[in-house]
Amino acid sequence: MIQLKNVKKVYRTATVETLALSDITLNVERGEFLSIMGPSGCGKSTLLNIMGLLDAPTNGEIRIDEEKTDRLSDKQLANFRNRKLGFIFQNYHLINDLKVLDNVELPLLYRGGVPIKRSKLASEALFKVGLSNRMKHFPTQLSGGQKQRVAIARAIVGNPEIILADEPTGNLDSSMGNEVMEILLNLNKNEGTTIVMVTHDENMARKTHRLVRLFDGAQVQ
Amino acid sequence: MLKNYFKIAIAVLKRRKFFTFISLFGISFTLTILMVLAAFIHKVVGDDYPDTKRSRSLFVTELQETGMSQGGMSSASGAPSYWFLNKYAATLKSPEKVTLFSSSRGTNTYVNNKKIALYYKYTDATYWDVLDYEFLEGKPFTAQQVLNGEPVTVISDDIRKEYFGSEGSVVGKYIEADNVRYRVCGVVKSFPIISYMLYSDIYLPFTVSKTSYNDRSYRGNYNAILLGRSSGDLERMHDEFESVVKKLPTSDKVYQNLYCHAKTYLEAYADMGNEGKSGVNFAIIVVSIFTLIVMLLPTLNLININITRIMERSSEIGVRKAFGASSSTLAYQFIVENIILTLLGGLIACVFSFIIMKLLNSSGLIHHLDLSLNWFVLLIGLGIALVFGLLSGVYPAWRMSKLHVVTALREQ
Ligand SMILES: Nc1ncnc2c1ncn2[C@@H]1O[C@H](COP(=O)(O)OP(=O)(O)OP(=O)(O)O)[C@@H](O)[C@H]1O
Ligand SMILES: [Mg+2]
Numbered sequence: 001m002i003q004l005k006n007v008k009k010v011y012r013t014a015t016v017e018t019l020a021l022s023d024i025t026l027n028v029e030r031g032e033f034l035s036i037m038g039p040s041g042c043g044k045s046t047l048l049n050i051m052g053l054l055d056a057p058t059n060g061e062i063r064i065d066e067e068k069t070d071r072l073s074d075k076q077l078a079n080f081r082n083r084k085l086g087f088i089f090q091n092y093h094l095i096n097d098l099k100v101l102d103n104v105e106l107p108l109l110y111r112g113g114v115p116i117k118r119s120k121l122a123s124e125a126l127f128k129v130g131l132s133n134r135m136k137h138f139p140t141q142l143s144g145g146q147k148q149r150v151a152i153a154r155a156i157v158g159n160p161e162i163i164l165a166d167e168p169t170g171n172l173d174s175s176m177g178n179e180v181m182e183i184l185l186n187l188n189k190n191e192g193t194t195i196v197m198v199t200h201d202e203n204m205a206r207k208t209h210r211l212v213r214l215f216d217g218a219q220v221q
Numbered sequence: 222m223l224k225n226y227f228k229i230a231i232a233v234l235k236r237r238k239f240f241t242f243i244s245l246f247g248i249s250f251t252l253t254i255l256m257v258l259a260a261f262i263h264k265v266v267g268d269d270y271p272d273t274k275r276s277r278s279l280f281v282t283e284l285q286e287t288g289m290s291q292g293g294m295s296s297a298s299g300a301p302s303y304w305f306l307n308k309y310a311a312t313l314k315s316p317e318k319v320t321l322f323s324s325s326r327g328t329n330t331y332v333n334n335k336k337i338a339l340y341y342k343y344t345d346a347t348y349w350d351v352l353d354y355e356f357l358e359g360k361p362f363t364a365q366q367v368l369n370g371e372p373v374t375v376i377s378d379d380i381r382k383e384y385f386g387s388e389g390s391v392v393g394k395y396i397e398a399d400n401v402r403y404r405v406c407g408v409v410k411s412f413p414i415i416s417y418m419l420y421s422d423i424y425l426p427f428t429v430s431k432t433s434y435n436d437r438s439y440r441g442n443y444n445a446i447l448l449g450r451s452s453g454d455l456e457r458m459h460d461e462f463e464s465v466v467k468k469l470p471t472s473d474k475v476y477q478n479l480y481c482h483a484k485t486y487l488e489a490y491a492d493m494g495n496e497g498k499s500g501v502n503f504a505i506i507v508v509s510i511f512t513l514i515v516m517l518l519p520t521l522n523l524i525n526i527n528i529t530r531i532m533e534r535s536s537e538i539g540v541r542k543a544f545g546a547s548s549s550t551l552a553y554q555f556i557v558e559n560i561i562l563t564l565l566g567g568l569i570a571c572v573f574s575f576i577i578m579k580l581l582n583s584s585g586l587i588h589h590l591d592l593s594l595n596w597f598v599l600l601i602g603l604g605i606a607l608v609f610g611l612l613s614g615v616y617p618a619w620r621m622s623k624l625h626v627v628t629a630l631r632e633q
Contacts (some may be wrong), residue, residue, distance in 0.1 A: 054543060054626045075547040082545025093540045094628060097232030102225070109225055110545035154544070 001162065001194045002028040002051055007060035009046050009217075021057070022217040030161075033188045033195045033203040034171065038214035044198040046164055047214065051196060052085055052164045053077055082110050086155030088165035092147040094139040100126065100150050101135040107158040125153040129183055145176030154182055156193070163187070165197040168179040169204060181207065223557070228625040230558040233530065234565075247519035248566025248609065252602055254515055255571040257599040260578060261415075262508070266487045267597065270412055272419060277452045279459060279483035281310055281445040286476035295475050300324055302441025303427065303434040309465050310483075315457045316447040323430070324442045326420045330398045332384050339380055341353070341398060342421035343430050348377075351448045352419065359392040359407030362426055366406075370428035374403035379411040379588070380422040392591035398423060399431075413589045418444060418489070439472045439479075445492040447483055453587075459483050472523050518611060523613035527559065531621045538621055539629030554579040555621055559614030560607060567606035571599070 009021040020043045028034050028051075049055040050062065053069055053221050062069050064084060066120045072080060086107070094103050104122040126132055129149040139147055148168060155163050161201045165184065169177035181204055197208065213221040234241045238542070284305065286296035303321060311319045322344040330337050354375075362373045376384075376396060385391045395402045403425065414420045427434055434441075447458045462483040471479045480487075491504040531538070541551060566576035571594065577590040 049627050052543070054630075075549070078542065078545050078547035078550070081543060087543045089630065093536050095229075095537045097229055097236060102228065105225075105453065106541065108545040109222060110541075110550065115224070160545075193378075 001030040001032070001065060002026075002124065003053070003061075003063040003197070004047075004051070005061045005063075007047075007050060007057045007062065009043070009050065009055070010058045020217050021050070022090045023219075024060070024219055026212065026219065028194060028196060030194055031188070031192045033208040033211065034197070034210050034212060035196045035208040036196065036212050036214060037200065037202075037205055038220075042214045043162035043217040044214055046217075048164050048166050048196065048198055050086060053081055054087075078110070082107060082158065084160055084162055086158065086160040086163045088148070088151050088155050088168045090170040092139070092144075092151045092171075094147055094150055094154075096139050098138075099135070100131065100137050100139065100142070103139065103150060104153045104157050106154060111158065122153070122157055125157040126150070128156065143176070144172050145179055148172060148176075148180050149183065152180065152187075155189060156191075160193070162194045163194070165195065167198050167200065169199065169201060175202070177201070226554055226557045227561060229554075230561040232563065233534070233558070235283045237530070237533075239528070244523050244526050244562060245566050245569060247522050248563050248606075249569035249573060251515055251519045251610075252567055252570030252605060253577060255512060256570055256594075256598050256602045256606055257576040257577055257581070257592070258508075258511075260574070260594070263415070263595065263597045264489060264590075264592060265415055267414065269356045270410070271352045272416060272486070274351065274448060275486045276325075277449040277454060278486065279316075279350070279447040279455060279462075280418070280486060281306060281447070281462070281481065281483050282487040282489050284439055284479070284481040286471050286473075286480070287566045288471070288476035293419070297440065297476070300444060301437055301441045301481060302436060303443045303483075304437050305439050305441070306443050306445045309469070310445040310447065310462065313447065313448070313461050313465070315449070315454060315461045317454075318347050318351050318448045319452045320346050320351040320448075321427070321443055322348050322446075323427065325417070326442075326443065329401055330384070330396070337380075337383055339398065339422040340420065341423045341425060343425050343427035343434075343518045345427055348424075351446050354409040356479065357408045357410055358390055359405065360421045362406050367426040367428055370426065372401060372403045372429055373406045373426065375407040375409055375424040376405055377409055377411045377422050381408050381449040396423065401429070403429075411589050413587050414590075415587065415590070445483075455485065480499065512605070516605075516612075520609065520613045522608075523563075524616055527555075527613060527617035528620065531555075531617055531624075534621075535624060535629040538624055539626050542629065552615075552618040552622040555618035556614040558608030559618070563606045563610035563613070564603075565602050566609075567602050570602060570606075574598070574602075 004024050004026040007021055007024040011018040011020055037046065038044055046055065050057050052157060069080070101119060101122050104125055105118045108118040108121060123132065126135055129148065129152050131146060131149050131153065134142060134146060139150065142150065169180050172180060184195055184197070185207060188195050199205055212219060266370065283298060284301040285296065287294065287296040305319050311321060313319065323342055325340040325342045327338060327340055330339055346362060346364040346367045357378055361375055366373055374396060381391055384396055385394065391408060392403050394405050396405055412420065449455055449458055468480050469479055471477065488501050491501045493624060538551065575594050578594065582590050582592055
């Protein structure tokens with residue numbers, strides 16, 4: 001589903017050059033739930049961003065669903081992300097000015113389509129994460145766990161084949177973290193969604209199909 | 222999609238009320254100034270009482286002669302004479318009608334030992350056909366009365382009140398000016414002096430004028446209006462008059478050039494007294510520069526506020542990009558949001574300018590001024606609000622859309 005071949009990422013600033021990823025070759029199968037672990041600064045987020053086409057590698061090649069991605073224009077990339085990918089972030093990144101339902105609808109906005117259908121899909125997604133009763137709330141009125149569930153609803157509303165989650169439970173206590181993890185596991189099992197998750201939590205990682213460990217930008221396991 | 226932009230725009234505006242207040246104040250203040258100015262300009266250049274046929278009329282108001290002699294420039298300009306216009310304008314074939322009338326002059330009259338300043342104007346009988354004066358009572362003087370040089374007059378409603386008091390009908394009564402008694406034959410509705418070409422308190426047949434209207438000099442103090450059957454006649458009338466004037470010799474050998482044009486109202490109004498140059502372009506440049514200057518500060522202010530706001534919204538920008546918004550979609554969203562803001566300012570400006578126009582109208586600064594929030598003013602307001610929204614939105618939107626997703630998401 002996701003194929004990385006000799007991916008290298010160097011961050012250059014005026015004074016320093018940081019090698020964030022040295023030479024990663026990695027294959028994520030369709031329907032796989034993969035977790036990525038490693039110490040802080042080892043390049044986990046960088047790897048995930050490159051998989052999600054949010055950032056371009058310095059060298060190497062990424063194929064998603066057999067499609068080469070290096071030649072896509074800004075518009076095509078946006079469209080590609082919109083159809084194939086869903087993102088979940090550690091600090092939720094909900095838009096505080098919008099109600100929960102509008103937050104969840106967001107990916108559908110960039111797809112066109114009728115407003116009524118959008119809000120129906122969004123409420124279905126909220127139902128899946130158990131937040132049907134919070135649709136008219138604003139994000140600031142929710143707990144951390146609830147916010148992350150809204151973020152999951154937003155990630156799945158467009159029915160993407162791949163979900164990329166960067167420490168989705170990092171800001172949550174263990175019971176809320178487990179709840180979120182449960183939702184992701186079910187999504188993977190029932191809908192066959194391919195999931196790549198960065199985590200610091202061995203217990204979470206153990207529940208997934210496969211674990212990749214990074215150290216200093218290189219894959220060590 | 223627009224509805225969503227609207228939602229977020231309103232939410233963002235509500236979030237930082239102080240910024241919003243400052244921006245809205247700047248926008249609506251600026252727009253108010255410009256809309257009141259537009260109302261003034263519309264009053265001045267639009268088809269307006271009593272000159273409702275302006276769009277198919279040409280005006281001859283200036284005659285200029287220039288020449289080089291003994292190393293110096295000599296030039297003379299002013300209104301043409303009755304004789305000149307009667308000979309060369311009234312005889313044109315292309316206009317449906319031509320009226321000749323003098324510029325307004327001031328004099329004093331006395332009623333019950335009270336001095337009243339009044340303007341008088343000499344006209345022919347066609348004047349009343351070409352222009353659309355509204356008669357509150359009586360009727361205009363006739364061609365026959367003009368021919369006979371009868372001392373009759375049409376007076377304005379204002380002077381009726383001032384001279385006769387508020388008593389009933391005054392037709393048949395006499396009004397004295399410059400020691401001559403004129404019999405009132407009609408009373409017309411007054412209008413503001415902005416239409417200075419037509420403004421007067423009493424209108425007299427030109428044949429009662431003491432100065433000889435048959436004086437054979439080019440310059441005098443008369444104007445002509447050439448009325449076409451439709452605005453399509455304007456060009457033909459203009460060209461015909463132009464070809465007549467071209468054949469004329471100058472009035473004196475010190476001059477080599479004679480300029481006298483039949484112009485549209487706007488051209489005649491905006492004239493600078495130099496017949497070689499167009500006053501309209503100059504007027505447009507002046508108004509544009511004024512508009513730019515008035516808009517400059519609020520635009521810069523808005524650009525600044527917008528950039529600050531973008532930085533606050535970097536998380537939103539990142540999320541939107543991650544979930545499928547392209548840079549151009551985002552820029553478009555932001556520009557639309559900004560236009561919503563400026564349109565909101567426009568709405569407030571409508572209320573402000575309505576109030577200010579009412580105040581100006583009732584202040585008596587200019588008599589009979591009736592500025593109004595008409596379609597022209599609204600259209601100008603809308604146009605400026607849109608331009609404003611674009612000007613102050615494009616640069617911040619461009620900056621926003623260039624923000625890298627990963628950077629945008631990292632900033633908190
Ligand atoms: N925009 C950037 N410019 C320069 N260096 C960067 C940039 N982004 C990341 N880096 C560097 O690249 C390396 C990898 O960063 P990355 O964010 O991928 O780490 P991480 O494994 O996600 O860490 P954490 O667990 O703390 O989130 C780090 O050394 C970091 O300092
Ligand atoms: Mg990270």
